[in-house]
Amino acid sequence: MAIYSFRLYRPKINFLFPENLSSVLKYTSLILIAASVAMVMLDLDKVMIEYYLPIENVAIYGIMVYIATVISVPQKAMHQITHPMTAKMLNLKDKEGLGNLYKRSSINLLIISGLIFILIISNVRQLYELIPEEYELSILVVLLISLVKLYDNFLGNNNSILFNSDYYRIVLAIGVFLAVLAFIFNIVFIPLYGIEGAAIASFLAFGIYNTSKIYLVYTKFKLLPFVSKTWLVLGLTLTFSLSFYFWEFPFHPLLSIALKSILITGLFVLIAYKLNFSSEIRNLIERGIRRKSL
Numbered sequence: 001m002a003i004y005s006f007r008l009y010r011p012k013i014n015f016l017f018p019e020n021l022s023s024v025l026k027y028t029s030l031i032l033i034a035a036s037v038a039m040v041m042l043d044l045d046k047v048m049i050e051y052y053l054p055i056e057n058v059a060i061y062g063i064m065v066y067i068a069t070v071i072s073v074p075q076k077a078m079h080q081i082t083h084p085m086t087a088k089m090l091n092l093k094d095k096e097g098l099g100n101l102y103k104r105s106s107i108n109l110l111i112i113s114g115l116i117f118i119l120i121i122s123n124v125r126q127l128y129e130l131i132p133e134e135y136e137l138s139i140l141v142v143l144l145i146s147l148v149k150l151y152d153n154f155l156g157n158n159n160s161i162l163f164n165s166d167y168y169r170i171v172l173a174i175g176v177f178l179a180v181l182a183f184i185f186n187i188v189f190i191p192l193y194g195i196e197g198a199a200i201a202s203f204l205a206f207g208i209y210n211t212s213k214i215y216l217v218y219t220k221f222k223l224l225p226f227v228s229k230t231w232l233v234l235g236l237t238l239t240f241s242l243s244f245y246f247w248e249f250p251f252h253p254l255l256s257i258a259l260k261s262i263l264i265t266g267l268f269v270l271i272a273y274k275l276n277f278s279s280e281i282r283n284l285i286e287r288g289i290r291r292k293s294l
Contacts, residue, residue, distance in 0.1 A: 044179070045198040048186040053194060061195045064141040067120060067127070071149035074112040078105060079160065086160035098161065099223045106156030106225035107233065107278050113153035114237040115268050117146055119261055122244035126253040126260075141199040148206045150237075156225050158213050167220055171213065178209040229277045236271060240264060 050058050082105050089098040121143060128137050162171045182205035189197030217223055244264055249256040272278075273285045 044182055045186060045202050048183075048190055048201075049195055049198050052190045057195050060137060061141065061198060063131070064137055064195075064199075065145055067124070068142055068145035068149055070120065071113045071116045071146055072152065074116070075109055075153045078109055079157070082157040083160045083164075086157050087164045090161070090164050095221065095223075098221070102156055102158070102161065102217075102223050102225055103227045104156075104278070104280065106154055106158075107227050107230060108280055109153040109156055110150075110230065110233050111272060111277050111281055113150055114233055115265065117150050118237060118240045118244065118264055118268065120146055121241045122247075122260055122264060123257045125245075125248070126256045129253040138196050138199075140196050144199040144203040148203055151207065151210050154225065155210055155213065158217055158225065161217055161221065161223075162213060165220070167216060170216060174209065174212050174216070178205050178212075181205055181208065229275070232275065233277055236268070240268060 046058050046061060049061055082101060085101060086098065088094075089101065124139055124142050128139075131137060162168055182201060185201035185204055186198060189200045191197070193200065214225065244260060247260070249259055251259070269285060272281055276282055
């Protein structure tokens with residue numbers, strides 16, 4: 001692939017600095033700081049747990065965070081597509097196209113991540129049966145961190161809009177403030193509730209952070225990620241989560257997880273198709289049906 005790429009376009013080495021070097025350095029420096037703040041917020045709870053609780057609690061908390069982090073997979077994949085599209089629309093000042101992309105990315109990520117959220121919450125008790133008892137995992141931690149990841153997906157290409165606009169400095173300031181706030185939350189809640197307190201701190205900090213970014217995009221661009229089907233998808237996610245969490249099969253945990261996942265996925269996909277939550281999701285389902293019929 002590398003050889004083919006070089007045949008299509010041969011790179012040229014140029015040691016001259018660009019004319020806008022100062023602007024480039026300023027932008028990259030601030031983006032680097034913003035990324036560092038995001039990493040601090042992600043790992044701060046683990047550091048604080050080690051400070052207040054026995055070190056083995058870090059590993060226990062880490063397992064629960066890794067379970068919930070699966071929800072972030074579709075978001076990372078979609079950002080590879082929406083980031084350059086967002087940058088182009090901002091450069092062309094295509095506000096209508098930007099608003100459309102904002103809403104489409106939000107609803108599509110919400111549908112996919114909502115299904116993953118349901119699968120995690122519905123099967124978490126069976127999953128815990130497969131893990132040694134000494135870990136003493138908490139369902140509340142998985143729930144709170146999963147809600148954080150679901151909210152992240154709900155933002156769609158919000159980050160791309162902010163970091164490709166002139167308002168990235170404001171995001172940096174908000175991020176620094178929220179990192180300090182997360183630190184305070186951890187100091188308050190971990191001594192009171194242990195590792196569940198760390199999850200509460202992360203839930204509150206990221207909830208405020210994400211809400212601030214939605215508000216910032218709205219005030220600066222007059223754009224919101226909501227569409228008419230947003231609340232319907234959220235309601236379906238809540239209904240499925242509550243219904244299937246308390247529904248258990250009297251089988252081995254692995255078999256129970258498999259059966260419940262197949263049932264949840266089939267029903268969720270059917271409802272999403274019938275109610276036409278998203279044209280992209282509907283087309284994807286129809287392509288899958290056509291392939292199976294061939």
